[in-house]
Amino acid sequence: MNHQKSTGIVRIEKPGPPEVLKYETVELPALQENEVLINQKAIGLNFLDVMFRDGRFPTDAYPATLGLEAAGIIEAIGSGVTGFVMGDRVAYYGTSGAYAEFKIINVADIFKLPEDITFDQAAATMIKGLTAHMLIKESYQVKAGDFVLVQAVTGGVGSLLSAWAKSLGAKVIGTVGSPRKKQLATARGLKYVIDLQNEDFSERVAAITNGKGVDVVYDSTGKETFNQFVKVIIKGGTIVSFGAATGWPEPDLKMMEERGVRYVQGILNNYAGYQNKKSEAVIEVLDRVTEGILHVEPTIYALSDAARAHADLESRKTTGSIILKP
DSSP: OOOOOEEEEEEEEESSGGGOOEEEEEEEOOOOOOEEEEEEEEEEEEEHHHHHOOOOOOOOSSEOOOEEEEEEEEEEOTOOSSOOOOOOOOEEEEEEEOOBEEEEEEEGGEEEEETOOOHHHHHHHHHHHHHHIIIIIIISSOTOOOOOEETTTTHHHHHHHHHHHTTTTTTEEEEEESSHHHHHHHHHHSSSSEEETTOHHHHHHHHHHHOOOOOEEEEOTTTHHHHHTTTTTEEEEEEEOOOOOSOOOOOOOOHHHHTOEEEEOOOGGGGGHHOOOHHHHHHHHHHHTTTTSSSSOOOEEGGGGHHHHHHHHTTTTOOOOOEEEE
């Protein structure tokens, strides 16, 4: 089907700071067999996007359109498409090039959005929710009564991860970087929140756990804080690294060996629940949203303002999930 259309997109000509993100208008190619055209209503922004933008994860070719998840409405259908009709509400994740007003995509990569999930909720929770799913189901299996330390607890993944762990009966300790974020985490119902700027981290963990330490640490910062976290884990406990905002961790191997600490790298791309687009994992994530366990109120930026959204995320100005709106 020939459905010529132009679309606004955000892409980069080369890796670099947020300013390399440019909003442009391009012509879309004709739809091919088994492809649909999505009028995108909400696009997820993830820290992964930052790593593709700044070159930590290289892209195959430039110019490159960033973004890995979005939700919207099917506006046109190519030949051979079955199971979907124009007007269907759909979503996808793990397919590059999401920073666009309209997106051509193979039907193998999309799924119908449940009626009780909004476009905003879907775009804000698929990748972050699947990350949380991996962390509490596979990297370490969270049990009732566990002391679970979640770093950057007001961030996109941190807020979902802490809420999910809490719903399983874990005692969640969250870390934040400012009094404002501590206030926010407390308002969201977290009993134990440590402001790393103004409180002694080790002392607070010892007080909260009666000197026992935590069973698991979920670390998204990496190099800057990693070894500090090793000191507060129980003997034989686990540290799960799933991000590197300050660079990849440089573990003190001697200290880890002495304490019997298990180190796990949570790599979303290797997680079966993420790779299999028809998996139960994403359904489970969206079910937790419906049940109110994962509560999402995303910060919204215009798609054309993607550079500012990236800058705000990197400077830790934002809390929770961020979405872009065409």
